[in-house]
Amino acid sequence: MSYGLGLETGSMRWRVEFQKPADVVTYDETNAPIETWETVSTRWAEVKALSAGERVAAQSLQAEVTHQITLRSGFDVLPTYRIKLGTKILNIVSVVPDIDRTTITAVQVIGET
Numbered sequence: 704m705s706y707g708l709g710l711e712t713g714s715m716r717w718r719v720e721f722q723k724p725a726d727v728v729t730y731d732e733t734n735a736p737i738e739t740w741e742t743v744s745t746r747w748a749e750v751k752a753l754s755a756g757e758r759v760a761a762q763s764l765q766a767e768v769t770h771q772i773t774l775r776s777g778f779d780v781l782p783t784y785r786i787k788l789g790t791k792i793l794n795i796v797s798v799v800p801d802i803d804r805t806t807i808t809a810v811q812v813i814g815e816t
Contacts (some may be wrong), residue, residue, distance in 0.1 A: 709803040717750040719772060720787040721780060740785065748774040750788060768796055780805055786814075 718805055722740040729737045765779045770785060770793055780800075786793040793809035 714749040715747045715774070717748050717772075717788065718745060719748045719750065719774075720745050721778075721784045722787055723781070723784050740787075742787075743784065744778055746774050746778060748772050754763065767810055768808045769793070769811045771811045772809060773804055774807075776803055776805055778805070780807060 720742045721744045723743050725739040725741045727739075729739055731737050749772070751773075753769060753771060770788075772793075780795065780798045782795050782798060784795055786795065786807070792812040793814055795808055796808045799806045
């Protein structure tokens with residue numbers, strides 16, 4: 704069912720966390736900085752894992768796009784954020800805001816499950 708926003712309510716079934724780099728830098732025992740993240744917002748979204756053909760079509764960017772995430776407007780997504788989808792970590796490649804939705808393309812971070 705759609706409520707005039709062009710998005711089917713059933714498709715917005717994934718809970719995703721938008722995270723930004725933490726303001727406070729922490730260090731390990733060798734005094735090297737540890738990259739830490741803090742959650743900015745948790746939203747319901749439509750998440751689509753792209754097939755190989757869709758990945759090639761989206762390949763105008765350098766990174767291999769692996770996911771497309773769509774959420775309702777009302778939250779400003781910054782390219783410096785990352786997305787936590789369950790145990791997967793996704794780096795944002797592009798953000799395309801529209802009147803009623805925001806579409807994000809992202810790449811899964813290798814080594815992160």
